Amino acid sequence: MPVDRRKLIKGLAVAGAATAAAGVANAKIRPRKTVPTDAVGMLYDATRCIGCKTCVVACKQANDMPPDSASTGGLYDAPIDLNSKTKNIIKQYQDGEKQSYMKAQCMHCVDPSCVNACMMGSLAKRENGIVTWHGERCTGCRYCGIACPYGVPKYEFEKSFPRVIKCEMCSHRIAKGQIPACCEVCPRQAVIYGKYSGLVADAKKRLADFPDRYFPKVFGLEDGGGTQVLYLSKAGISFENLGLPDLGSDPVPELQQTIQHGIYQGFVAPVALFAVFGAVMWRNRRAQEKAGEVKP
Template identity: 50%
Template sequence: MTVSRRHALKVLGSAAFAAAAAPVMAEARSARPSGPDDLGLLFDTTRCVGCRACVTACREANKKPADVVMIGGAPYDAPLDLNGSTLTVVKAWTAGGRSGYVKAQCMHCADPACASVCMMGALHKGPRGVVQYDVDRCVGCRNCQIACPFNVPKFEWGSNTPQIVKCELCRHRWAEGKGPACAEVCPRGAVVSGSRPQLLAEARRRLAATPDAYQGGIYGATTGGGTACLYLSAVGFGPLGLPGLSDEPVPALVETVQHGIYQGAVIPLVLFGAFAAVTWKNHRSARPGQEDES
């Protein structure tokens, strides 16, 4: 029951937008497409055996410390979820008597909500479609965490100089000719990296080869405006914790509404002029013989 952009237009158009919103002639904001060279991952629940080599490799590649959790009196590197030191995590799902594993990491949306809300563009689309982080432009407002439909950006709560932490597809390793570390070490091809078109082709090939093994198609092909990280599932995507998004990019609604209201800076300027004129007029006429002192 989420609000779609079309719905928003309908509502905006029909509701009387008295003083605040001048007539809304909002143009539906067009979705930003993914590029042919966009780097991504393809995860396949039917292949993952839960070895967590990806998690270990990710820690090493990104120099992130272990997320130490005491379990039964002994310390383990056991992140419950993505967090300030964990860029990828393997979780266990169960659905209808079946169980398996799912890897979580940044989805690298074609049209990311985190980048849309980021005040100074600390999170932004970089080369090869990677949603990347520039700490110099971050003030730590955490709006990205509110906006991300996948709850991906994480904050270093324990630090006094906290940063936002998320997967950047090991872009620091590209210069060495290496791709994402998680895909490099996966012993089962459960997570593979490549350009998005390649991954889509591979996903379709797997779907065509064993159609009975999968349910729900390819998550991310069009979901949420398309993501660079794609999922194949044996049990659909709800049990994996992936939200049921429409094909519309998440930022589309807000940007349609906001730009619809503002029309660039036109509406604020018009409003300012109107306010100033009325105030000036009232101010002058009110000066002599004020009624307010009664």
């Protein structure tokens, strides 16, 4: 009888949870990460975005990224998703009358699973909370790409000396007193940069002032342990509609570590290892299914 891949993946994930439960009693409590004091971030407000993609062009220029003309047969730079040439993308959600744009880039997680997964310390969370990549230590294992719940880190397979590509919130510009390129050029201030605390207050105020305009939640305050890129969505359009996964409020690395404790303390490596991969695949699969509702 053919194996149902979806059931297999979910079964592996359940096995992972059971393995984790066995090990959790002895597992060391992982300290909960909080937003750094000097945290900066971005707020994207889908009600303001007109889909002009000026931010996509500016991101390419500011980060010296090559054109991605694969979707146009070499004619235009027209990326359709995040990839090794594209750190920032605007997508569109459409369902009958309901329509929204969606800006995708690194979320700069409060407790980033890419950092947690990188055994070489090639990814780091800076004092201001921006997550950056440091190539000198990278082995190209690409665990970061597997671990990220948003599918962000991409790898330059096409290059002799590949890099991991992801938004670093234009740290090179911030270091010079500038703001991220996408935020600088946006004609609608649909994406803005600032101190994290100020962005949170701003987002909450918009919800309070215009409850009929917005979906009643700020994405990123708690999701997956929190993110320093925050989102507001239009009324009637959930964040899952926009391709953002429902992660709950626990940090993703806590799930990973709990399962790892189950592996090493239970000495059931083969089963548990498949369970870890199953858990990751199941979670990513859910995210991909949700993202499938969002068209480039």
